[in-house]
Amino acid sequence: MNLETIFWMIITISALGAIGFLLGESDGEPPFSTADERHALAKECIGSHDGGLAEHYHATVRVSIHGEFISIPDDVGLNDEGCSMRPLHTHSADGKIHIEMKEEGTEAPLEAFFDIWGKHMDSTGFDDYLVNETTEFLMFVTDAGGNQEEVTSFQNHILADGQTIDLVFRDKA
Structure with a gap:
């Protein structure tokens, strides 16, 4: 074998090895909202409305x-x-999240919905819109009584019946 053949054989083997490594990195799971493990509630399957739900809000x-x-x-x-x-889901594109639990008192953090949706959301931003020196990401929660407050719990915020959650990515004022 001449030197040029050996050179191209090494390049080919290296390229195939790199492709194999990169393909092996994919676990087949959908993207999720944080660098951590998907929230347990995002993995749960309730099947249908016929399964005897303890809560629906x-x-x-x-x-x-x-x-x-x-x-x-x-x-x-x-x-x-x-x-x-899934326990957290939508039926229409109006932003209404249906929270349906098999067990009463199960908390539904906002993170679980974004994990199901496959979008990043935490204090650093939403999806590809990340906070930097000129932008900010704010969260406002309006309760069922119409009282609004800015909160910083982001992905850890527990969803409640009748809440409206506004996530605002904008330029700093």
Whole structure:
């Protein structure tokens, strides 16, 4: 074998090894909202409304990026990855999250919904919109009584019936 043949053989083997390594890195799971493990509730499958639910309530989430509202798709958490219905899901694109639990008193953190949706959301930002020196990401919660407050719990915020959660990514004032 001449030197040029050996050179190209090494390049080919290295390239194939790199491709194999990169393909091996994918676990087949969908993207999720944080660098950590998907929230346990995002992995749960409740099947359908017929399964004897202990709780069923609603919260609304609105996301705005530089003043433009981002539509939350209909059917998030429905008919995905071999599950007909996740505990947190949408039926329409109006931002209404259906929270349906098999056990009474189960807390539903906002993180679980974003993990199901496959979007990043925490104090650092939403999706590809990350906080930097000129931008900020704020969260406002309006309760069922109409009282609004800014909160910093972001992904750890526990959803409650009748809440409206506004996530606002904008330029700093």
